[in-house]
Amino acid sequence: MKKIGFLVNPIAGMGGAVGLKGTDGDAFRKAVSLGSMPISGERAKRAVQHLRANDLLMLTSSGEMGEDVIKETGLLYDVIYDIHGKTSAADTREVCKRFLEADVDLILFCGGDGTARDVYSVIGTDIPMLGIPAGVKMYSGVFAIDPVAAGDLLEDLLSHQNHSILTDSEYDEDRIKIRDAEVVDIDENEYRKGMLKIEVFGYAKTPYKPTLVQGRKFVFYGEDEEVSKREIGRFASEFMxxxxxxxxxxxxxxKAVADALNLEKTLLGVDVIKDGRLIKSDANExxxxxILEGEKSxxxxxxxxxxxxFIFGRGNQQISSKVIRKVGIGNVIVIATPYKLEQTPYLFVDTGDADLDRSFSGYMSVVCGYRMAERKEVQVHGGSFS
Structure with missing residues (x-):
């Protein structure tokens, strides 16, 4: 019988829609005060509700850290860690120690980069780990592209046992690769100030299949990049x-767009502009x-x-499915430098609204210079969010 360690960070992602860029420390309490609601339990459920493996035992924590989700699925499970009161990173680390002792085959966790770091700090490379994306920012390479993709990848892994390790020079879209993936995190306090400092904590073992698991975030530098951004900004400042x-x-x-308009940009936030004027800085959902009420265009x-x-669902949850639906998919403009496009095989969306995500499927034009655009495919996972 295969044993899967399953854990949920119940507060992951709560800072996204309210523009807090995370839930570490005091940000969680502020998110609650702003009316933010938990999202990780529902996203975890989407990942595991269609698992059908007969010889599968899910080991988990009590309550909102796992059992509340698993008991609704009909899967066989065992609670190996009891939580008491509010959960913390210490609970995540403790349950991972129990997973190690139980010799689980894989840890399936639901959270963001902070959760991934806590899991990795205990298990290292001893056990493969796979993330169900639920945080505000997920720059690590251990996350599936969306919750359903996580469940489908796990089902494939369990059902077909085709997870033989491939070398980096090999490629087979029908086989699962166990690869080394970077676990990274950022300083959330600096992030809220507009400073993005990414730190690599290590390399975890994680199952991988093209279009089901995301890569880690890369930042592209160089004079050519800056020139391209300025050209994009110049073009945008005209059509805006x-x-x-x-x-x-x-x-x-x-930010290059705002610079071209001589406006201050919230580097890691969302701003609203009309007629060359800044209407709202660092806006939340x-x-x-x-603001959209009464606007015609x-x-x-x-x-x-x-x-x-990712164009939606990673670090910009303020632009929620509700916001996108109000604006309309046809009014979404994607911009990227030529080199970024070259290094980005596909575009993805993970808004939490399956119907909306599917409506993005296909090719869309990406502005990549002054009066220049390139067609890029938007990959949408075919799983159902029912």
């Missing part, structure tokens, strides 16, 4: 004078929904995360 309201996503590429400008390819 059409009277529409623009929601400008996070990142250095979108509620800000955006309120609205558009969203975003840039994919380098190498990962």
């Amino acid at each position: 004078r059409d009277g529409s309201l623009y929601i400008l996503g996070a990142g250095t590429t979108t 509620n800000d955006l929904l309120n 609205t558009k969203i400008i975003v840039s994919p995360i380098g190498a990962q390819g």
